[in-house]
Amino acid sequence: MSVPNSSIFNLFTIGIGPSSSHTMGPMKAARQFVLLLENNKEYDRTVRIKVDLFGSLALTGKGHGTDKAVLLGLSGEQPHRAKPNETEPMLAEIRKSKRLKLTGKRMIRFNEKDDLVFNYKETLPAHSNGIRFTALDDNGSLIRRQTYYSIGGGVVLTEEEAEKDTPLQDAQSLPRPFSSAKELLEMGEKHGESIYEMVLVNEKCWHTEAEIREKLLHIWQVMQDCVKIGCHTEGILPGGLNVRRRAPIVFNDLVSNPERALRDPLSIIDWVNLYALAVNEENAAGGRVVTAPTNGAAGIIPAVLHYFKRFTANPTDDGIIRFLLTAGAIGLLYKQNASISGAEVGCQGEVGVACSMAAGGLVAALGGGNRHVESAAEIGMEHNLGLTCDPVGGLVQIPCIERNAMGAIKAINASRISMQGDGSHMVSLDQVIATMRETGKDMKSHYKETAQGGLAVNVIEC
Ligand code: SF4
Structure with missing residues (x-):
């Protein structure tokens, strides 16, 4: 099907x-x-x-x-x-x-x-x-x-x-139809449901709850496998830029110096960076990844999910499910109202969207409410607005690999900023999505996955 x-x-x-x-x-x-x-x-x-x-x-x-x-x-x-x-x-x-x-x-x-x-x-x-x-x-x-x-x-x-031009034409026939964050929030209040619960109701049009759970946990498993392979595969990435895989180096350093974490609480950042680097190096090498929502930005959600699983107080499988359902709802909003294509709106549509999805997903996994989810997702995009796509040599390596690590850290920070407040905020998620779309339209084509501007022309390929 x-x-x-x-x-x-x-x-x-x-x-x-x-x-x-x-x-x-x-x-x-x-x-x-x-x-x-x-x-x-x-x-x-x-x-x-x-x-x-x-x-x-x-x-x-x-x-x-x-x-x-x-x-x-x-x-x-x-x-x-x-x-x-x-x-x-x-x-x-x-x-x-x-x-x-x-x-x-x-x-x-x-x-x-x-x-x-x-x-x-x-x-x-x-x-x-x-x-x-x-x-x-x-x-x-x-x-x-x-x-x-x-x-x-x-x-x-x-x-x-x-x-x-009706990319989600089947959305309105669903039991919980939404085409904006505002509608999602209002519907949540009306039904007394979380965002992930509303997404679940919709997904049950196509699958049983047990199947949905199984599919989501399978996605999580593929993400974990990808991180594992990335952490253990050394060498040079293909394509001619001679980019060395860094994940195995960072991984070996972290596991051989565990006591460092006692002195340096920011070691958690090194781990989050590692998870993202591992996925995006695998992606650059043509390995198996989960689009989340794209391959170029495939490392952010796995990295933040690993953070949830390894570094938070109560990391259950239910939390993973809440994360992915919520992140999915946020991704659908971007897909419907803007774009998730670097060639159409620049990297804000890939890394920016993944960051926004991960920020909202993490809040849901940690038990935050709908307003906090919306706020985190908004923050996750607000600080990626204008992000261009200018891959050196046309390869998904520089700046893409590191950019995922930065996006993952930004997503975690966005979730923390949001959860420290009461959920109220000036800029809505709908407003930031509209801004992203307009910014993408105004962006010169040189900065939209053409390798004709930015780093792609200022970095000499050897
Ligand atoms: S810079 Fe371009 S190719 Fe690289 S992740 Fe961003 S959108 Fe994708």
């Missing part, structure tokens, strides 16, 4: 790095296109598929692994199933033979030089992450052409769906 777009499980998907919009989205779109050919009985006539990348997908696609993702998607791979150790040999074979098996069955020629085109100077109208597939028969005649948009967090829309 496909995940409804107003479900929180659309925000927390399991896949591979380094990017939800540039890796997972294009992989899904490529597979979707081949399935479209199959469903229309056009598959057997197809001898060539030409792929065009536009906008940010073209400009940072090489660094983000979009080319590899397209080859894998055409071959039938899916982000949640792809195993990095199996896909590399598959890619090597496609590139060597210049042939690929469409959805693993029908062999066609595929010469990347001619069949995968990076249109660096062209952006399609609906979104900066556009991708177009063209299927041709053996006379070179057109069989089918379809454009998709990868709108963030691994979500893919067809051109027709993108034009409708």
